[in-house]
Amino acid sequence: INKPSLKNITLSIKQGETVALVGSTGSGKTTLVNLLIRFYSPTAGKITINSEDINSYDLESFRSNFSFVDQNVRLFNDTISGNIAFGQNEKMPMDSIINAANVSNSIEFIKKLDDKFDSDIGEDGVTLSGGQRQRLSIARAIAKDSAILILDEATSALDSATEKLVQSAITKMQKGRTTIIIAHRLSTIQNADRIIVLKEGEIIEQGSHEELIKASGEYAKLNQQQL
Numbered sequence: 062i063n064k065p066s067l068k069n070i071t072l073s074i075k076q077g078e079t080v081a082l083v084g085s086t087g088s089g090k091t092t093l094v095n096l097l098i099r100f101y102s103p104t105a106g107k108i109t110i111n112s113e114d115i116n117s118y119d120l121e122s123f124r125s126n127f128s129f130v131d132q133n134v135r136l137f138n139d140t141i142s143g144n145i146a147f148g149q150n151e152k153m154p155m156d157s158i159i160n161a162a163n164v165s166n167s168i169e170f171i172k173k174l175d176d177k178f179d180s181d182i183g184e185d186g187v188t189l190s191g192g193q194r195q196r197l198s199i200a201r202a203i204a205k206d207s208a209i210l211i212l213d214e215a216t217s218a219l220d221s222a223t224e225k226l227v228q229s230a231i232t233k234m235q236k237g238r239t240t241i242i243i244a245h246r247l248s249t250i251q252n253a254d255r256i257i258v259l260k261e262g263e264i265i266e267q268g269s270h271e272e273l274i275k276a277s278g279e280y281a282k283l284n285q286q287q288l
Contacts, residue, residue: 066092067262070106076208079240081250083280084259090243093259094211097241098127128202130231131213134194136186141171142178144186145200157204165200165230167193192223199230210235213243247284256280 067089074080082090096103099120108115115123136144145161146153158178162168170193174180186194202210212231228249244250251270258266258273258280266278273280 067096069263072257072264074239074241076239077237078255079235079242079253081242081244081253081256082259083244083247083250083256083283085283087261088259089262090259091213092262094213094241094243098124098129098211126207127209127211128205128207129211129213130199130202132195134186134198136182136189136194136197138181138184140176140179140181141174141197144182144197145204147201148205153204158200161200161204164203164233165196166226167196167200167230170196190223192220192227195223195227196230199227199234203234208239210238210240211243212240247280247287258283 070093072093082093084090095101097108097115099115102116110118110126137147139147141162142155142158145158155178159168162171162178170189171177171180180188182188182197186197189197242250242253244256247270250256253270255267256270256273257264258278260279266273266276266280268276274284
């Protein structure tokens with residue numbers, strides 16, 4: 062018998078709220094997000110947005126509500142501006158591209174390139190460093206200007222100075238957006254409005270960082286392990 066990946070999940074996220082999903086490998090964090098963006102459908106229960114079942118929306122227009130930033134940065138053999146504007150139906154104004162570069166802390170390194178925004182970055186951004194590639198993918202998510210942001214923690218492979226730049230770009234990007242973070246390191250999600258702790262496919266705790274530390278449960282234990 063196939064064991065369900067998630068069970069007894071009841072979760073409601075408010076518009077503009079930042080929610081972090083925490084749990085060890087296999088706890089159900091990624092499954093929950095994959096269901097939310099309709100990579101597959103739940104075998105029982107349903108997910109709604111504004112009281113409407115998400116399966117009632119056209120898939121392409123539904124997914125246009127989401128920006129996804131993870132550690133597997135996907136860049137294309139194109140210019141800096143082409144990569145930032147990728148995936149837009151209409152030609153993006155240069156103002157929007159420059160704004161995205163500013164918010165994502167990319168503008169400084171772009172200005173140093175010979176052709177600035179017209180610089181070709183090679184297949185998968187081969188000419189850029191890891192931190193530059195990460196910030197460019199954040200710039201693309203900012204330019205897309207989606208209502209819902211999904212972050213699969215994106216700073217794990219960076220040195221601490223670059224990580225600070227990326228983390229600050231992510232914080233700026235979250236303003237005014239509903240944000241769901243798949244957290245791997247708890248230090249990056251302490252300011253989340255709510256932290257959801259998953260274990261073996263079930264929600265076992267939820268609350269703010271302070272509340273969960275005080276509760277001395279699974280989250281406090283995970284936090285202690287990472288100190």
